[in-house]
Amino acid sequence: MTAAQAIERMRVNLDAAALPRWATAAALALLCALSVWLRTRVLGAGFWIDEGISVGIAHHHLTAIPHLLRRDGSPPLYYLLLHVWIGWFGDGERATHVFSLIPAIACIPAAYWAARSLFGRTAGWVGAALAAVDPYLTYYGQETRMYTFAALLSIIAAAAYAHGVLLGRRAYLPLLVLSLALLLYTHNWGLYLCVGFAVTTALLARDHWREAVGAGVATLVLYAPWLPTLAFQARHTGAPWATRPGIHALLIAPASAFASDIAFGVVAAFVALGLARRRDRAVPVALLVAAASTVVVAWTVAQASPSWASRYLAVLLGPLLLAAGAGLARAGKFGVAALAVAVVLWTNYSFTLHDEKSNVRAIAYGVAPYLTSGDVVLSTHPEQVPVLRYYLGTMPLRYSTQLGPVPDPRVMDWRDAVDRLRAVTVRRDLEPLLASVRPGQHLVVVSPVFRDYHAWKARWTRLVYLTSQAWTRAIAADPRFVAEKTVKTDEILLERNYWKPLQAVVYLRRR
16 A cells, blocks of 8 residues: 555544534634733734844835845835735734734634645644744744745645645645745745755655746746846845854754744654554655755755844744644644643743833833934944834934935845945944034944854854944944933843843033
8 A cells, every 4th residue: 555545544533523514614713712822922022133124025016025125135025015914903012913913823723624635624624733833933933024924835845845745635735835835935945955955856856856947937937037136135234144054953843843942842752653653654754855955955055154043933833833733643642742741831821922122112212302303313233213203203314324224114125235244333334423523412322232142153144243332432432422311221120121221321512
């Protein structure tokens, strides 16, 4: 009996005992309701750097966004959709976080469908339960970024790949092509998942190479219009703030799509047990190979061009979640126990989240009463400008960084940013800015709180650290300016809540 026949027989047997459709729908709705309750506890949290950039880019005209992203380094789909969403519901924290919450919740029925269609009803419910409490989806379901969209597309793509290529069911190939194309237009790490699928096909599904090649060619045709922009981004933007990942990052990467805790270890152990106990494990093992190949390729590329961030591993959620559903369903009572541990611990995760990822909102509100039209806001952490612009509102202020005046404060221009920042000097670049502040005007200097020194060792962040220190010292010593107000936040809160926190000094230009 082939793997396809064994899996089909198991699926038919389990389906014979399936719940009525209305009961299945009611149970999924209950899981979704529980997940909404867990994933809305910090829905109004203040934006951090990347969220400010998301909203800033999305505020531009729909037709301008793809070209604008040549400065940023991301694909366009998420920003285009966010633009439409903002037009309907506004750009507040809650409104834009709900935009990420929706795909996080949609992962629950998607996981049920995907795992059930491949491995049976029990696996479907295991997958749905894991998706309902997964800490990754809980965290990023309340952040104005594209990661929950990428996770949802990863689930659909993994299921379509398993059906269409691993099992040779060609009716699923159009879904595979569509989901992969949408994923590629959502996040660049979709490329690594495509490579992971290609490696898996070469190793474990050579009999279905025609299906894989056909799907790959069709996906490439759909993605081809973006390739010139991707090539430009690769040359001029990248992720200069990232460091090269070590072996530890490689080994714990699969846990990043869930949570690096004891629950993940328990789940992983009993998934392995469940798969080892059954003969019909070809498909779940192939999905694990796809996930592992994706990680290895991403990690290897990051050695040459640092671009690693654990949040990008949303692309792993699909193959890992489906394999986990299969493994736990086949582990019997041990699988039930592992699932129970994960549900309890990961449900509790939502209660550990804080309502701020950044103190930019507090800093902006603290300096706003001192500002009037034409004043200068200097951010020595350049990528903070879009989120500062969001919280300082539409007041006609002049924004600047070490890289010079910022003509569009809603966008961070990453093009050749390291080379530009390396060339900055106090005399050539700071002095003209200070001279442009007229007597009686304010200069607000917003600078990072350098408390996590490991985070400041990348090429970009090290330069931010050095130039920020030099510029803030030079301004403090300039006799033309007097400090009127220093805005900081509570040091205890800094340690608990904030990611790359800021402080600000409001200076008045002497008359």
